[in-house]
Amino acid sequence: MWDRILSDARDEYARFLREQDAPTASFLEIGAPPQWSAPVSAEHDDALSASRPSVTFPIAVKDNIAVKGYHLSCGSRMLQDLVSPYDAAAVTRLRHAGAQFVGKTNMDEFGMGSSTDTSALGRTSNPWDTERVAGGSSGGSAAAVAQQLVPVALGSDTGGSIRQPAAFCGVYGLKPTYGTVSRYGLVAYASSLEVVGVLGSDIDHVADTYRAMRGEDAQDHTSVAVPGEALQPAAADAVKTIGVLQGDLGLDESVARNYAATAEALRDLGYNVVPIDLSTLEYVVPAYYTIAAAEASANLARFNGVRYGHRPVFSENPEELMRQARSEAFGDEVKLRIVLGTYVLRSGFQDQYYTRAQKIRTLIRRELDARFGEVDLILSPTFPVQAFRHGDQAMDAFQQKVADRFTGTANLAAIPALTVPSGLEGGLPVGMQLMGPAFSEEKLFAVAGRLATVQPVVFPDGSRSFDEWRTANGAGGGA
């Protein structure tokens, strides 16, 4: 279906995107069809390329991933006018697989937030209820998928930035094993934690997109090759035991109810569901924010208005220019995290903060290693609450951070995690998280595929698929 649209109905599809994006404003930029595809150089990838699936559908890309010719704003005034001179490695691989890139989606500024409301460039709303946020930081990508604008969107996940908005909007959200997808072209926020991942409404699309992107990349020395046995779709019996996280998880009632129902559904599907606990869970958020802020303080230092990006109208000297550019163009949340990161890295304080956080990270990783000796996968909630309302009253910035503990675990442990839509509670979607050991993506897809038979993806009433929209507009004819 999509390959026909992408070859014969691009202008119409572009019109659909512009029109249907209006209520949620998930896109920062929708490209004109000629921008969607770019010539790719002859296949230079490794031997894996032969076994790569074709991904011939339109993809929206979070605005912190470089797509040549599109902006690369990261939702910030700082980079509002920056046009990327290059493609991210993941984008290049997807182009090889036949994908077209239709636009860039909104996000929390530099990925710092859980609502997409810290974006300096526009407000994105949840397609289920526009009074509510789409989640973040990949809120634009999640909303675009839920709104049925695109089947798949790329996001990035540093501490839950793919999985939490996926849960808020009722779609799949994959955070792959650290390093399996090249970070080249992903604007760095917290280098040791983040990955490029996929949001989608169909688990097969999500899986194929991931399969097309994964693999070692010479441009990213932290990238890794997926071991051979983990490349193939998982066998039906590959997952037997699923651990369900127990204890006082601080969940909203609706989320707790849904969580129990999902565990039950897995049991019904024949999985051996066992209770487990994670003693390190309460340390996840402090360790995560310490490391992320520290790395962010260095990663965002390059934005100084000298070579590109926001530049003040007048400055006395280069030093003043840098100070002014950063003062004017960064939002409050970004400034907060830079200051926090600078603080924890101060000489004499590193042992107390940064080094200790790294030790905690090691402990978390060890505990998960131990758990994966007992169970194949772990089920947890993605986020303790459902999509909250715009504005600070519903959940302030601090509460949002504390709520990152389920998702942050996977980033600290560098393991894959998948948010699966698990139905509606009170008219809003809920998503649960499946975590597995490194390189277990195929197992996650397999379980998600089976779960979809009992908890299928649903779309909000206000959304239309392209076909529905075309029929409603009476323009459908030829395609």
Next chain:
Amino acid sequence: MYQSFVGLEIHIQLLTQTKVFCNCRANFGDEPNTNVCPVCMGYPGVLPTLNEQAIEMAYTVARALNCDLNPECVFDRKNYFYPDLPKNYQISQFHEPLGRNGYIDLEFHKKKKRIRIHEIHLEEDAGKMIHAGDMSLLDYNRAGTPLLEIVTEPDLEIGEEAEVLLQELRRMVRYLGVCDGNMEQGSMRCDANVSVNTRGAGLGSKVEIKNLNSSRFVRKALSFEIERQQEILERGGTITQETRLWNENRDLTESMRTKESAHDYRYFPEPDLPHFRTSDEFLTRVESRLVELPAARRARFVADYGVTAAQAEFLCDEKSTADYFEAAIAAGAEAETVATWLAGDVRKQLNRHGVELTDSPLTPTRLAELLSLLAAGTIHGKIAKQVLALVFDEDKDPRVIITEQGWEQITDPAEIRAVVDRVLADNPKALGQIQSGDGKPMGFLVGQIMKATNGRAEPRVVQQVLSQAVSVSTIEVYSFGGAIAGHRQEDGLVVPGDLMSLTSLFERDPELPEGIRFEELQLGQFLSEEITPADWATLITRTATSLDRGSSRGIVVGHGTDTLSYTSSLLYWFFADTAVPIVLTASTVPTEAGIRSDAVENLRASVRTAAGEDRGIHVVYGRDDFFALNLKFERSGFTAVPRDSEDAPVADSEGFYAGQFRNWNADGLQRAGRAVAPTGRTMEPAALTQAMEVAIARSHIVKAYPGMRGETLIAIMDAGVKYFVLEIYDTGTANLRESPFSLRRAFAHARDRGVLFFCTSQQEGVVDFSEYVTAHALWREGAIPMGRLTTESAWTRLIAAQVEATAAGDTADDAAFTDRVLSLMED
């Protein structure tokens, strides 16, 4: 007394093809901002990728500096904001430098030292910012080029040592081919840490000096800074821990920032680069990059080729020169000769043509060919120099040039014998004169023979054949003033004159070998105290000509007693490599009619020595054959009076007077050795006179005495003196205690101006600055110990060294000239 501690942080730019974390060309001299990409420009989303060539070079340097190698190469981020730093953090190494605990061995002014290397780490360079009016311009070509930082322990004491370390390190990295070592262009940079404290009190407050873009500035800045801190401590002040900048226009350091405003670089592990593990295969590649380093090569050259330390230093300064030297030896040349020619005449040609040795038309094979033609007697010395000049001008092989120019000498004794016989037949009168004992016409006959062969006859063979033909050999006797050649007037005063005729004196001396003839030459009529540079130039030129011609069996120089120690040592520095004896002699009493003088006995003894086989420079006086160096005229209170007076010195039964000379530190002295000025002695007389006059004007002898003021020395320096021979006490002590009588300020003044102090002893001490704190302080002030040499011998060496440096054409810049002089002053 104070102690100073100096540590260096040296950055060297690695000569990789591409930058350290991206594929841009590592060529920062290009059009600004052309060798850049999203990675080195710090665009959003890009990642660094590690250049393995840079790591390999880095480990090679660490290995060459004897470091413990880190099995993993791990990077950290160093955070600071600066417009030329694209990411506003620098990828560097902090927690785990790639090399640790190394060392480098140095020697400065005879003091050997091991300087420990604290660590070596790899990092990326920043771009370059230029302020132009109200604009600031940035060039990022350099951003991301690999930089290796070498941090030493504070084991250095003085600026000069730091300079030596940088020079040695520069040589080393050039040998390894990892850096061009150019400090002026910034491919090698240095910051210095200095702390001064009371001796024994350990490290003081650390002051960092930046902006040192030549090894000379490092030396000057450190000298200034040590002096500055010492003065503060002397006044009872305290040193502020701070960073200072060297101001090269004002020759001083200026405060830049104090510790309070120092950066906190907030180092943390670089998350974008995994650890690089050094595999066996990698380490094998590192090993294979190692070459014989300059220090080892110098030692080998001295041991294997018998060159001097100074020659080895010169030869090994550039790997290409050392390679050239060995190539010439492989092509059959003799090591010592190659070394001499490279440092002298070849260097002169290179300077004249402005080319590098390796780019010159003089290939090692051609040099070897030229030298073997010289050694075989195909050409003689003077022609060899002309051939050398033509090799540079015409780019042809020496043999071709010699053939083309018709310069091939006639060396066949039979062929020459035919000419000699003809000439003798044509000049019966001269022959008769010679056979009756007068050697004078020998020169005339040689001239005739040369004329008959158009100058192509080999002079030595001519001399041999002629000597055989007339059954005589020649001793040249130069009258060079002094009482020995003077005579007493009616009023009792001695006036200059000529040496007595030896021909008549030794007509039938049974102790002389058969057939000795004398060629007597009047080189000057003066008393020894009246000698001028021109007189010395004449003596040197004449001696050089005679030795080059090989025309005599020995040379005798009649001289006055007063300055004999100068002339004898000067002749040593110029002619220590002589193939025949050169004998200086003097007398106490002038020859007088009717009075027996020691002049006669001393001359007789000299002639015997000159006719002997003991080559080298001799000073024959009385019964003794003294060494030419370290000669001291020790007997005082002697006045020349008629012999029949009661006060007259008493001669023994054979007419010798008691020895009035002595050699100081005679142990280890030699009559023959290496000449300091083999090129200088071949200069034309006028040029040599000029060179000697300049050299002497620039040199000054000062004897330390209680109450001597440093200001006096400063005044002398300001009058244009560049080199002092400073005669101090014992094994090298002088007053450095802060007072008007301290020499310290004079030393500081001297170091600012590149003025050198060569130190000798007033008391027959061997000056090595070893024993006393004050002596070590002198070393710290940059004074150069002259070991066993006396003031006179050190001073004449200084003159010879300057003449040699002038002859080799090292006059372009003061610093280079002084470096050359310095190397010629060392053994």
